[in-house]
Amino acid sequence: MKKNISIILQILSKKYAIKKIRPHGDGISELILTILSQNTADRNSGIAFARLMNKFNSWENVSNANTQTIKEQIKIGGMSNLKSKRIKKVLQIIKKNNESYDLSFLKKMNREESLAWLTSLPGVGSKTASCVLLFAYGIQSIPVDTHVGRIVKRIGLVETNLAADDVQIALELLLQKKSYGIFHLNLIEHGRKICHAKKPLCNECVINQFCQKIK
Template structure:
């Protein structure tokens, strides 16, 4: 009987992509309410455009309080560089006012004291906030072990066989997150994004350059060129 082919596991992602891309240090990007606004702006646009739109929005209005009180058309002008500015201006104003009404302020730091599932549920009660947005806010602003699944993570995880081909992006959050040690969630997220952008690309994946090709069921199936040799295992690198 032929030996069973090895398969990539989450631990391999941490050890080998960690060795490839180096340590990932978590540093809070924005506070949770600002991260909420930023994440709305990031929908259906590039990181460059969303960052530009967010910085301009804060430059124009100064505070979340001022944004919540501003007319939608003024918000729309301020975020125009982020695309879909009309729809996003409505959503930003709506969500900020709901947060202020419910909490009495824009301080969402209390989410960091809640159980992870409860914090996710609180955020997902807000209009337009799904699993990805909730996970981004909790992971990037509070350092909680929530796994955001973007297009790169979804694609690479499916190709590696970590999630099934029929699993939706929303469901992928619930499957990938428990695979990873809580202290490694941020680094795992960043490693798969980097790998998806640099090696496991959507149209022409570079399988011959991939350190995980030895256990990837998709190795060579898209380009017809596969890598056979298993590389020497590099030392693990995670969050520092």
């Protein structure tokens, strides 16, 4: 299995030419963007994030705004009632605990501590926390979103009955740590382009020889 996952990663990396992650260093923006992306398409969450920033201009202003106004800005991302309350609450907790919205202290913790800190926030699960660590600070993680979960189960890299958190643990045992983030990005690309939830394009799939679904 370890050998297969390494070969799968090599093939996908060659096809999609995704070889590196460039962490941007802005943990709080990554956190809010990932909360906005829960159960919606990336395009919509990106628009919701941009509208939030245009309207409020700072996390302090979002934190002090009423939830109805936040809700109006992020409506396009769906579940705006829940997300507006969640975002406001998360910002308030972070400010109260850290006296700022700077999350760069997470880099000084070990990965398990930083994951535990992030997942203690309301509505923040392993996927969201892992996205913050990976994309903001380059701390290797495999966020298991809908694409990653679907593809690794179809291929047979993990049991089909595993919950997302357990899929992440299983995958991280199979891969070298330095490859976690790249694996995540390549699977997302593969899910968007080839291994669709409905009607995957198995005949065009460069890793179909490894896939249990078509055996």
